[in-house]
Amino acid sequence: MNSKLNARDIASGVFLIVIAALGLYLNRDYEAGTASRMGPGYMPMLVFWVLAGLGAAVVVIGLRNGPDALEKWAWRELGLILAAMSIFGALLEHIGLGLAVVTLVAVSSLADRSQTLKGTIGLAAVLAGLCWMIFAYGLNLSVPFLPPLLGHS
Amino acid sequence: MLENLHLGFSVALSLHNLAFAFVGCMIGTAIGVLPGIGPLATVALLLPITFGLDPVTAMIMLAGIYYGAQYGGSTSAILLNLPGEVTAVATTLEGHKMALRGRAGAALAVAALGSFFAGTVATAVVAASGPLLTSVALSFGPAEYFSLILLGLIIATVLAQGSVFKSVAMIALGVAFGLVGTDVQSGQLRFTFGFPELFEGIGFVPVAMGIFGIAEIVRNLESPENRPRSVARVGSLWLTKDEIRRATPSVLRGTALGSVLGVLPGGGLALSTFASYMMEQRLSKHRREFGTGAIEGVAGPESANNAASQTSFIPMLTLGIPANAVMALMIGALMIQGIQPGPRMMDTQPELFWGLIASMWIGNLMLLIINLPLIGVWVSLLRVPYRFLYPTILVFCAIGVYSVNSSPFDVYQTALFGLLGYLLVKLRCEPAPLLIGFVLGPLLEEYLRRAMLVSRGNPAVFIERPISAVLLAIGAIALAAMLMPTLRRRKTEALQE
Numbered sequence: 138m139n140s141k142l143n144a145r146d147i148a149s150g151v152f153l154i155v156i157a158a159l160g161l162y163l164n165r166d167y168e169a170g171t172a173s174r175m176g177p178g179y180m181p182m183l184v185f186w187v188l189a190g191l192g193a194a195v196v197v198i199g200l201r202n203g204p205d206a207l208e209k210w211a212w213r214e215l216g217l218i219l220a221a222m223s224i225f226g227a228l229l230e231h232i233g234l235g236l237a238v239v240t241l242v243a244v245s246s247l248a249d250r251s252q253t254l255k256g257t258i259g260l261a262a263v264l265a266g267l268c269w270m271i272f273a274y275g276l277n278l279s280v281p282f283l284p285p286l287l288g289h290s
Numbered sequence: 291m292l293e294n295l296h297l298g299f300s301v302a303l304s305l306h307n308l309a310f311a312f313v314g315c316m317i318g319t320a321i322g323v324l325p326g327i328g329p330l331a332t333v334a335l336l337l338p339i340t341f342g343l344d345p346v347t348a349m350i351m352l353a354g355i356y357y358g359a360q361y362g363g364s365t366s367a368i369l370l371n372l373p374g375e376v377t378a379v380a381t382t383l384e385g386h387k388m389a390l391r392g393r394a395g396a397a398l399a400v401a402a403l404g405s406f407f408a409g410t411v412a413t414a415v416v417a418a419s420g421p422l423l424t425s426v427a428l429s430f431g432p433a434e435y436f437s438l439i440l441l442g443l444i445i446a447t448v449l450a451q452g453s454v455f456k457s458v459a460m461i462a463l464g465v466a467f468g469l470v471g472t473d474v475q476s477g478q479l480r481f482t483f484g485f486p487e488l489f490e491g492i493g494f495v496p497v498a499m500g501i502f503g504i505a506e507i508v509r510n511l512e513s514p515e516n517r518p519r520s521v522a523r524v525g526s527l528w529l530t531k532d533e534i535r536r537a538t539p540s541v542l543r544g545t546a547l548g549s550v551l552g553v554l555p556g557g558g559l560a561l562s563t564f565a566s567y568m569m570e571q572r573l574s575k576h577r578r579e580f581g582t583g584a585i586e587g588v589a590g591p592e593s594a595n596n597a598a599s600q601t602s603f604i605p606m607l608t609l610g611i612p613a614n615a616v617m618a619l620m621i622g623a624l625m626i627q628g629i630q631p632g633p634r635m636m637d638t639q640p641e642l643f644w645g646l647i648a649s650m651w652i653g654n655l656m657l658l659i660i661n662l663p664l665i666g667v668w669v670s671l672l673r674v675p676y677r678f679l680y681p682t683i684l685v686f687c688a689i690g691v692y693s694v695n696s697s698p699f700d701v702y703q704t705a706l707f708g709l710l711g712y713l714l715v716k717l718r719c720e721p722a723p724l725l726i727g728f729v730l731g732p733l734l735e736e737y738l739r740r741a742m743l744v745s746r747g748n749p750a751v752f753i754e755r756p757i758s759a760v761l762l763a764i765g766a767i768a769l770a771a772m773l774m775p776t777l778r779r780r781k782t783e784a785l786q787e
Contacts, residue, residue, distance in 0.1 A: 146453065149717040153459050160466060163481055167473075173747030177473035177480055180735040184466050191459035198455065208716050211512030215712055218508050218684070219705045225688045226701030234689070241688060242681045248511050252677040260678055264685050272689060279696050 144207045146199025153192030160185035214248045221245035233284045234272060238265050295417060298644030302652050307350050310343065311649050314351035315656045318358025323365050323668045324679060328378070330722070331506050332359035333619050334498040335683065338690035345627040346642050350649040352623055356616055357653045360599055361405065361661055364592060365668050368397045369522045377559045377595050380567040384580065384587030389522035397588050398665060399527045400537050402658050404589045405596035408545040409654035412600035415549050416607070417647050420636065423608040427633035432740035433751050437761040439734045442611040444765040445554065446726045447772070454772045457723050460714070464727025465734065467492055474732075475739065487699040494622040495691055496700050497728055500707025501714070501721045502615075503687055507680050508712050524669060527662055537589035540570050544593030552598025552613070553605065559598045559614055566594035600650055607643060608633055611730070615722040618729040625729075626694075 160181060170176030221244035229237040242261040246252045273282035301307060317339075321332045336355050340348040360377075367378040368385035381401065388397040430438070443465075447457035470481045471491030482488040529537070544566045551562040570590040571580050580587055602613035603620075610632035612618035624631050629639065636643045661668070691704045714721045745751035753759045 145717055146456070149456060149459075149719055152713070152717065153463070156463065156466070160481070167478060167480060168476075171747060172742050172749070173745075175739045175742060177476045177478035180738065181466070181469050181480065184462055184469065184731075188459060188462040188466060191455055191462060194455045195453065195459060198453065210712075210716060211508060214511040215508045215709070218504060218511070219708055221684060222504065222688055222705040222708070223702055226692070226698040226705075229692060229698060229701075238685050238689075241685055245681045245684050246677070248508075249677040249680070251675075256677065260681055264682060268685065268689065272693075278689070278693060280692075 141201050141203045143199040143201075143203030143205040145205045146202065147196050148207060150192045150194075150196030150199055153195065154189055157185045157189035157192060160188070217248040218245055221248075229280055231285070234268055234278065234280050234282045235265050236284060238268050294421075294640070294644050295648065297640060298417075298646075298648030301346060301641045301645030302350060302648035307347050307645070307649065308652070310347050310351040311354045311653055312656055312660075314354025315358040315653055315660060318355035319362040319365075319657070319661060319668065320358075320671060321355075322359030322362025323671055324362075324674075324683075327359075327506065327683075328363055329356060329359035330615050330619070331502045332356075332362075333616055334495075334502045335687055335690070337495055337498065337619060337623060338694050340623060341626060341694055345624065345629055345639075346645050348623060348627060349620070349642060349646050350653075352620060353646060353649060354653045354656070356599065356620075357409075357596075357650075357657055360596065361402070361657050362668065364401045364405075365398060365661075365665070366672060368394055368401070368588075369524070369669065369672060377563050380563045380591035381588055381595075383567065384584050386522070387581070387583030388585065388588065389583075391583050392523070392525050393583065393585075394522045395525040395527040395665075396529050396533055396585065397583075398524065399529055399662060400533070400541075400585055400589045401592040402661055403529075404537065404541040404544065404593035406654050406658045407541055408548060408593035408595075408597035409600055410651060411545050412549045412552070412597040413647060413651040413654070415601055416604055416650070417644075419604060420608055420643070420647070423604065424633045424636050427609050430633070430757070431755070432737045432744060433755050433758045434761070436734065436737040436741050437752055437758040437765075438609060438611060439730050439737065441761045441765040441768075442605070443723075443727060443730060443734070444769055446614075446723050454769075456719050460719055460721065460723040461727035464724035464729075465731035467497065467724075468728045468731025469735070474736065485699070487695075487697060491732075492728075493694065493700050493703060494626065494729070495694050496703035497707050498619055498622065498725060499687055499691055500704040500709075501711035501725065503683070504704060504708025505711030505715060505721075507683065508708070509715060510676065511680065524665055527665070533585050536574075536576065537585050540566075540574075540586040540590040541593045543569060543573070544590035544595075545597045547590075548594030548597030549601050551594070552601035554613065559595060559602065562594040562598040563591040566590040596654070603646070603650070606631055607635065607646070610635075610733075612726055615725045618726045621729050 164178050164181045164185065167178030167181065168176035169178040169182055221241050224244060225237050225241040228240060239261045242264055243257060246257040269282055272278040317336060318332060321327060321335065322329060333352065333356055340351050343351065363378045364381050367381040368389050371382050371386040385397040388394060443461050447454060447461060470488055472489055473480055479489060547566050548562040551565065552559065567587055567590060570586040571577065574584065574586045576584055602617055605611045605613045606617045606621060612621050621631050688701055691700050692698065694700060711721055741751055752762060
């Protein structure tokens with residue numbers, strides 16, 4: 138192994154090149170036009186080539202300016218937070234704001250190991266109450282607070 | 291100018307706007323004081339609550355949120371030794387040391403008073419220079435605009451930390467995200483993957499909130515050392531005569547420095563606080579006290595920071611170019627309100643332009659009035675454990691994103707951009723330039739196409755028109771300078787210091 142490899146930069150460069158390649162691939166469908174009459178594909182073509190070039194430059198530099206290892210990812214925390222958001226988005230219009238908030242709090246609280254069950258329940262109750270006050274009562278959010286099957290709104 | 295300021299104050303002093311400025315300052319401080327949430331994240335998280343308001347009130351409230359967040363950040367920097375953002379680092383150096391010596395109250399007071407003074411001066415600078423720059427900008431054609439935006443994008447990278455190539459790539463990535471949606475001129479759908487939600491483009495709120503809000507929460511969760519430990523006691527807020535004598539010149543110097551440097555696109559804010567800190571270190575008669583809690587080291591950078599955050603409005607208000615990522619958020623907010631910021635704004639929206647300027651000053655005054663007496667409230671907020679804070683932030687974040695378009699799709703997008711933000715942090719790619727590229731990308735394309743249409747496809751138009759040529763030359767010089775190894779090393783040193 139070359140000790141000067143900068144894994145972080147190389148990964149960044151590869152990431153940029155992949156995005157650029159994907160962009161250029163998708164951009165085949167859009168007409169580029171000419172410089173005086175640019176079509177919808179002209180700017181993307183420029184941007185993605187620039188991005189590819191920069192990605193390549195980052196990789197080349199990364200071969201020599203290391204060593205710099207990749208950082209570990211907090212997969213558990215990341216996964217739980219993103220899952221909490223996505224579940225909220227998926228459920229909100231079906232189970233109402235109140236339960237969606239409770240779900241969001243329950244899932245996201247798992248990401249912090251120092252949180253207790255009691256703490257989670259208390260927080261969920263407080264936040265659900267607060268959301269009812271602010272969004273259902275105060276701002277009239279378009280989503281019902283209670284599950285549509287139960288409430289009459 | 292007085293007439294205009296009169297208009298501005300009559301707008302800003304209406305009970306309605308005053309109330310929202312007040313609420314903005316309060317919420318901004320409350321969120322900004324939370325450890326690990328800097329001004330950028332605060333503004334991103336609170337953006338949706340302003341969308342229901344009319345544009346003038348929304349901008350006034352956002353400005354209040356921004357100042358409040360800045361001030362809240364200083365509070366946690368002084369009391370917890372936790373800088374929410376790069377700009378608060380200088381404050382932690384001396385401010386927290388002062389807190390350890392039992393003078394936290396004095397540090398907070400000097401930060402508030404210095405910021406108020408700096409804000410007053412800088413607001414006058416904005417009011418005076420706005421019309422001047424606007425008249426220059428009105429003579430701009432598409433070629434000039436293209437060059438100006440390009441220059442803005444280049445300079446946005448100058449002070450970003452780390453590799454130049456990476457920051458420029460982040461801008462390109464931002465511009466690429468800005469391409470998604472319907473092409474304005476041909477009506478062609480681009481990169482929408484068939485999602486009707488993307489026809490209007492990627493939402494600005496999901497990008498900002500995901501990259502700066504969600505990613506930040508995950509980062510705080512994974513590194514417990516970012517969490518608060520012990521909160522320093524505040525002590526007396528009154529400054530001693532000696533402290534006043536020592537702090538006054540520092541406030542003056544910091545104000546002057548910040549007012550000038552804040553206009554620079556890119557990292558004017560961070561630059562001004564560090565420059566001020568270094569200047570105080572060199573000029574102070576109490577040089578030996580630096581590092582152990584010198585009041586000059588709080589007064590100077592705090593004033594510089596606040597002056598710079600006012601004058602960073604200048605490029606946005608006059609040219610429609612954001613000087614930093616917070617300003618990019620402001621421009622995004624205006625666009626959502628259906629207003630294209632730029633030189634014409636002063637004529638077409640005088641209430642907005644002058645009302646905002648007047649409310650800058652009012653916001654600063656309000657901060658002074660609410661922050662010092664309410665310091666006990668902020669301190670108790672600092673004591674809320676993070677395990678209760680972050681789910682709360684997530685809840686409001688999720689509802690906020692959803693409510694913009696009543697769209698669950700936006701919530702998914704936010705999660706996705708949270709993932710991207712986290713990835714970028716792990717790869718040490720600075721995400722702020724991405725946001726600036728995202729906001730300016732569509733404008734860049736539009737002006738490029740217009741300029742090239744006028745010139746019949748001849749790219750020489752950008753160097754034949756003198757203003758455009760000068761702007762491009764500055765950009766080229768800035769880029770070349772950043773690539774020179776000696777300068778780069780010095781930049782790294784300056785940012786580390």
